[in-house]
Amino acid sequence: MNLQPSPAPYLADPKIASLGAQIGDPVRAASFPKAVLRFRNDRWAASVGLDDLSDTQWIDHFGRFTPLPGNLPEPLALRYHGHQFRVYNPNIGDGRGFLFAQLRDHEHRLLDLGTKGTGTTPYSRDGDGKLTLKGAVREILATEMLEALGVETSKTFSVVETGEELWRGDEPSPTRSAVLVRLSHSHIRIGTFQRIAFEDDAERMSALVHYVLTNLYGATPEENPAAQLMQLAVGRIADQAAAFMVAGFVHGVLNTDNINITGESFDYGPWRFNPTWNPHFTAAYFDQNGLYAFARQPEAMHWNLAQLAISLRLICDSAPLVEALESYGARFQAALVRRFLWRLGVKTNGFDADRALVEAAEKAMIHSDIPIAEFFAQHRGGRIPNHWSGEHYASFTALLEGYQSNMTDDADVSLPTCSMLIDEVETIWAAIAERNDWTPLHDKVNAIRQHGRALRQR
Structure with missing residues (x-):
């Protein structure tokens, strides 16, 4: 984290x-x-x-x-x-x-x-x-x-x-x-590697790989540095995709020039937080085909990693690059489960059980139209409130009953809902644009930071 x-x-x-x-x-x-x-x-x-x-x-x-x-x-x-x-x-x-x-x-x-x-x-x-x-x-x-x-x-x-x-x-x-x-x-972006591959400069590609491994990953280059970097990047970017999903976040423009080689998210243009677990929700008005819709973000990251592999072919055989790329699905699923349980505030019951819980939670949010931020706040520590109903929600709560909280005490469980939906963004901006009032922005930043501190207190 x-x-x-x-x-x-x-x-x-x-x-x-x-x-x-x-x-x-x-x-x-x-x-x-x-x-x-x-x-x-x-x-x-x-x-x-x-x-x-x-x-x-x-x-x-x-x-x-x-x-x-x-x-x-x-x-x-x-x-x-x-x-x-x-x-x-x-x-x-x-x-x-x-x-x-x-x-x-x-x-x-x-x-x-x-x-x-x-x-x-x-x-x-x-x-x-x-x-x-x-x-x-x-x-x-x-x-x-x-x-x-x-x-x-x-x-x-x-x-x-x-x-x-x-x-x-x-x-x-x-x-x-x-x-x-x-x-x-x-x-350093995937697009940085693409430019060097486009220019067919193997010496500079090797230098860039060495720079990233030693300065950004803190790794000692091995016999095949390009394949080593590909393995590291797949892990980081799979985790980035999982993090977006658990946060309910839609970046909006997941082009290869917007993907950092360290898997750190950046460059926020038409971003949105998804109000509910709507797979088709998009952030950019110009994304008319939903290429970067909420549920398509993991696939977009995988596609971008494939472009990195193509670029690294300049200095590396295909086989180890493909091997790394093929590990993306499993690594994404592992990161998704780990991050989902972290935000729920419950201990693991083993990967298969945890994955079933996550799948049930996704279905419950979709079919019961539960706001994402409220879902995690209300179920924090494995609690089951009497707020929602339906077959899919009942299936989720039946699984959740088998999970233990990882909260340090009862006070940690009571975390207020903290969201950042577009209406609130516009309200904060309106105060600045109309009255030059920066108080709502600073108050919101303080509330968000308090929320973040509470999520880490365990």
């Missing part, structure tokens, strides 16, 4: 330079009319030794992008390709953001500080490279909620309002602008 941050000293470690000039293009941040600090994530700033910055210093680094000490001398817009809704696109890369810095956290993991909304790059195409303030607020809410629910996710590190009016076709315009900084366990 997601690590809890602890204080650590600032330790710059710009390892990306080892991949050479072709990994990205030096760029500059846009010059903004103003810089108003709206959100700083001191929980995670402490974990990378940056929580002692004054607000003025914070804005200097994360609003105007003065380099951090000993770090990258200039930002890099990273290069990659990707399948976008299963159509290969060689004309993409960091189009409205860049890699700003790399540093170590409290677990000595190598992390990236990357941006969103910092202006045009060589990959912006016809875009302005900017981010709406609403988009930044939505990303705060997505990352905070996912972190609380145990999903490995990027952290919204900073949001600075930038004083521009932006015009967008998918929200009322003009609208306010912002620049966002996210803390991530790398920005």
